[in-house]
Amino acid sequence: MKRRHFIKTTSASALFLGAPTFGHAVFSSKPRKHITILHTNDVHSHIDPFESDAGKKANKGGVARRAAVINKIREENPNTLLFDAGDIFQGTPYFNFYGGALELKLMSLMKYDAGTIGNHEFDNGIEGLLAPLHHAKFDLVNSNYDFSNTVMNGHTKPYKIFEKEGVKIGVFGLGVQLEGLVIKSAYKETVYIDPLEIAQDMSKLLKHEKQCDLVICLSHLGYEYTKTNQISDVKIAKNTQDIDLIIGGHTHTFLEKPTEIENAVGKTVLVNQVGCHGLYLGRVDFYLEESQKNTGEPLSI
Amino acid sequence: MINYIKKPQIVLFTTIFFLGCDFKSNKLINYEYTRIEINKNTAVDSTILSFIEPYTKNLDKSIHEVVSYTPTTMHRNDGAMESTIGNLMADAIMEEVSPLFQSKTKNKIDFCLLNYGGIRDQIKKGAVTVKTAYNVMPFENSVVVLKMSGQKVKELFTYLSKYQKAHPIAGARVIISGQKINATIQGKKFDPLKSYYVATSDYLFRGGDQMVFFENPEEVHYTNYKIRSVLIDHFSKKDTLQSTLDQRLVINKIAE
Numbered sequence: 001m002k003r004r005h006f007i008k009t010t011s012a013s014a015l016f017l018g019a020p021t022f023g024h025a026v027f028s029s030k031p032r033k034h035i036t037i038l039h040t041n042d043v044h045s046h047i048d049p050f051e052s053d054a055g056k057k058a059n060k061g062g063v064a065r066r067a068a069v070i071n072k073i074r075e076e077n078p079n080t081l082l083f084d085a086g087d088i089f090q091g092t093p094y095f096n097f098y099g100g101a102l103e104l105k106l107m108s109l110m111k112y113d114a115g116t117i118g119n120h121e122f123d124n125g126i127e128g129l130l131a132p133l134h135h136a137k138f139d140l141v142n143s144n145y146d147f148s149n150t151v152m153n154g155h156t157k158p159y160k161i162f163e164k165e166g167v168k169i170g171v172f173g174l175g176v177q178l179e180g181l182v183i184k185s186a187y188k189e190t191v192y193i194d195p196l197e198i199a200q201d202m203s204k205l206l207k208h209e210k211q212c213d214l215v216i217c218l219s220h221l222g223y224e225y226t227k228t229n230q231i232s233d234v235k236i237a238k239n240t241q242d243i244d245l246i247i248g249g250h251t252h253t254f255l256e257k258p259t260e261i262e263n264a265v266g267k268t269v270l271v272n273q274v275g276c277h278g279l280y281l282g283r284v285d286f287y288l289e290e291s292q293k294n295t296g297e298p299l300s301i
Numbered sequence: 302m303i304n305y306i307k308k309p310q311i312v313l314f315t316t317i318f319f320l321g322c323d324f325k326s327n328k329l330i331n332y333e334y335t336r337i338e339i340n341k342n343t344a345v346d347s348t349i350l351s352f353i354e355p356y357t358k359n360l361d362k363s364i365h366e367v368v369s370y371t372p373t374t375m376h377r378n379d380g381a382m383e384s385t386i387g388n389l390m391a392d393a394i395m396e397e398v399s400p401l402f403q404s405k406t407k408n409k410i411d412f413c414l415l416n417y418g419g420i421r422d423q424i425k426k427g428a429v430t431v432k433t434a435y436n437v438m439p440f441e442n443s444v445v446v447l448k449m450s451g452q453k454v455k456e457l458f459t460y461l462s463k464y465q466k467a468h469p470i471a472g473a474r475v476i477i478s479g480q481k482i483n484a485t486i487q488g489k490k491f492d493p494l495k496s497y498y499v500a501t502s503d504y505l506f507r508g509g510d511q512m513v514f515f516e517n518p519e520e521v522h523y524t525n526y527k528i529r530s531v532l533i534d535h536f537s538k539k540d541t542l543q544s545t546l547d548q549r550l551v552i553n554k555i556a557e
Contacts, residue, residue, distance in 0.1 A: 033327055047353060049341070059341045064353065066339050067346035090441055097360050102353075109349060123441065167327045183443075183523045213327040244329060257334050274336065283335040288327040 033165050035214065036080040037284040038070060041249030042276035043084070044091030044120065045103055050277075061278040067110045069281055074111075077285075079164040082111060083171070085249035086118025086220035091277070099124055101132040108137035114160050116173035116218035117142045118249060122186045126150050141173035141218060144198040149189035159202055167213045167288055170206030174199060174219040174236070176250055195221055195231050196239055203242035213288060214244050222251040223273050237261040237269040245284060248273040258284065369429040369536040375544060376423035380467060382550040384417075386424055386437070387469030389544035390528075391415055393535035394500050395471045398444050398524060402498070406522065410446055411486050412472030413500040414457065415528075416510045420469070429536050438529040442502040448520035451493035456514035458482045458491075464511075465552055474548075479555035502528055 049062030074080045084107065089100045100121075107115065117140055121129050130151050133140070143158045159172040174195040178187045199217060206212045217236065224234040233248040241264045254275035263269045274280040375386040391413045399410040422436035449457070461468060462477045473491075476483040484491035496519055503523070505512045536542065 032330070048357070049339075061339050062343075062345075064345045064347075064350040065343035067349040068344040069337055069339065071346060072344075093360055093364055093435060094356065097363060098356065102356050106349065106352070109352065120441075183525055185523065185525060211326065214329065256336060270332070270334075272334075279339060281337040281339060283337055285333040285335075287330045287332065289330050291326055291328050 031290055033167050033288045033290065034077060034079060035164055035167055035169065035286045035288065036073060036077045037216065037245065037247075037282075037286065038073060038080060038082045039085065039247045039272070039274065039282040039284075040066070040083075040278060040280075041085035041220075041247065041273055042087040042118070042252055043103070043278045044087055044276060045089060045095040045100075046092055046277040047094050047102065047106065048092075057277065057279060063106050063110070063278065066278055066281055067106075070110055073283065079167070081113045081162055081164070081169060083216070083218055083247055084112055084115035085218050085247045085273070086116045086175070087120045087249055087276075088115060088118065090120040090123045095123075099128060099132050101135050104132050104135040108135065112138045113162060114139050114141045114157075114171055114173075114218065116140065116220055116249075117145065117156070117175050118220040119176055119178060119181050122178070122182045122190075125186045126152055126188050126190065130155060141171055142175050143172045143202050144193040144195045145175050145178075146191035146193060148191075150187075152190070159206060161206070161210055161212060166290070168211060169214045169216060170210055170212030171216045171218060172199075172202040172206065174217060174221055176220050176222065177230075195219075196236060199236045199240050199243070203240050207242035214286060215242050217243050217246045219246050220249045223248050223253040223255075223271070224251075233271045233273070234259070234261060237263060237271050239264055240269075241265045241267065243269050244286075245269070246271045247282070252276040254280070364432045364435070365430050367428045367430055368533065369539050369542050371424055371426060371429055371542040374423055374426045375542075377417060377420040377467065380546040382461075382465070382467050382552050383546055383548070384420070384467050384469070385544040385546060386420055387415070387417065387467055388471065388546070388549065389424075389542060390420065390437070390532065391469040391471030392544070393531055394444055394528070397531045397535050398446070398500055398526060401524065401526070402446055402500075402522065408498050409487075410472065410500045411497040412470060414505070414512075415469040415502060416505055416512070417466045417468050418510060419502065419504070419528075424542070429542060431533055434529050434532040434536065438527075438532060440504065440528075442504045442528050444500055444524045444526045444528060444531065445503045445506045446498055446500050446522040446524060447506065447515060447518035448496050448522075449499050449514070449518050451491070451495050451497070453514050453518065454486075454491065454497050454499070455482075455493050457499075457512075458484055460512065460514060461550065462552065467550070470550055474550075476551045476553070478553040 046061050047063045050057040050060050052058050088103050089095050094102050140156045141160050142156045147153045162169045177192050203215050206215045219233050222232050224232045233246045252275055253273045255273050258270035258272035261269045261271055272282055274282040377384045377386055379385050394413045403409050421439055473486045506515045
């Protein structure tokens with residue numbers, strides 16, 4: 001209980017994650033590394049800022065502005081990665097007229113490092129997802145759609161590993177159940193695989209086999225469902241053990257800051273989502289410390 | 302942003318950390334979060350802005366293309382239990398979707414039901430453009446055709462009677478007087494023992510506007526035809542849009 005209280009009173013910006021049991025030398029002289037993760041979700045083709053009569057969204061958003069913010073952050077910290085959690089497509093006439101090409105071109109100009117697939121990516125059918133994809137200079141990462149029997153076969157990655165300043169960052173992606181949400185004739189033979197099992201496998205693979213320092217999940221499952229049993233980011237966080245950050249989408253949830261969730265082994269997972277339509281850019285700054293050995297175990301002499 | 306170095310007292314120790322091996326790794330110590338609002342005070346990247354410009358210009362040209370004309374303004378409150386714009390939309394679906402449905406399934410759409418709340422703008426007197434269709438129907442909903450039992454159709458009529466809103470219909474005429482519902486579908490008296498093909502939006506089919514009678518129909522046919530596209534196609538075929546109030550849905554108040 002005390003710990004819980006502690007989390008509540010600790011600002012989101014100063015929480016130590018995964019610190020060693022033996023509280024030795026946390027403030028050692030070891031080089032500190034700084035990785036910045038920027039993220040969007042559910043931008044839904046909102047390229048122009050909202051007009052002045054758009055109510056709560058009035059004058060907000062806009063790709064040209066987002067690009068300026070991203071550039072500035074990249075200048076400050078070259079060790080920056082930029083991700084999107086899906087539903088890039090659909091929502092303005094830009095999508096209807098250009099079929100998603102403009103969205104992907106702009107994301108490439110902004111140097112997105114990876115994106116995942118949202119349900120609206122299928123709005124022009126699976127062929128309509130493939131058609132503009134050559135404009136994307138970044139990978140679509142998805143780990144739980146089996147595209148083997150579709151035109152998308154070979155056009156996505158199950159995971160990606162980035163290395164910045166010697167820090168390995170593993171990224172995998174989770175897509176929402178398409179049945180009932182997308183017309184079958186649009187997603188065709190795409191097979192949806194249980195995201196929780198995939199998340200368990202992927203995070204284990206990335207953290208242990210691939211020895212990633214940070215594991216990030218790009219998810220289009222949705223933040224949380226209280227009325228149904230539907231799998232969500234919160235459930236993925238609770239039932240896995242090697243994810244550090246879940247960047248979510250689909251439910252258009254405007255979180256002021258990431259939710260800290262205790263995972264299956266008591267470690268903290270961050271679950272975040274920045275609503276929709278490019279009104280916000282999420283920025284997570286991770287600070288890491290180099291260690292020769294795992295300091296979580298007492299050193300044997 | 303809070304500088305964590307200045308706050309060394311805020312340290313949280315977790316008890317479990319992954320069992321490591323003998324490699325060089327980087328351990329996560331802490332994090333900071335900033336939610337950045339993109340607003341009018343945000344600087345603009347001029348390269349991106351000029352990249353977008355030709356796309357916007359080209360789009361504006363297409364979207365402001367005049368596709369039809371209307372001599373009168375149509376809005377959703379210009380009738381009692383119907384409206385000119387609602388009738389126009391429901392008629393457009395019958396006209397545009399029914400032939401396609403028939404060629405695919407050999408069946409005709411019997412009637413169409415949309416929702417009042419789904420009409421998002423009026424059609425102003427004068428030129429009708431592609432943008433008009435986007436304003437009237439900004440959502441991405443598509444037409445679905447459901448085969449419904451007569452019993453479910455009866456529930457649909459009861460719903461209309463209960464909520465008393467000018468939900469757009471076409472292909473049916475419904476006169477409600479108290480408990481008594483007098484309905485004709487395609488000019489024939491409604492038969493509760495018969496099944497009907499009903500066109501609606503996928504939004505309503507999923508339970509939007511409490512239209513629960515659409516749940517578990519006998520058949521579901523997704524047309525993948527967006528309502529907005531139906532409107533654009535329909536407008537493009539007509540020099541002048543014409544829609545009248547023809548008492549297709551009437552709810553008579555019965556004196557107690």
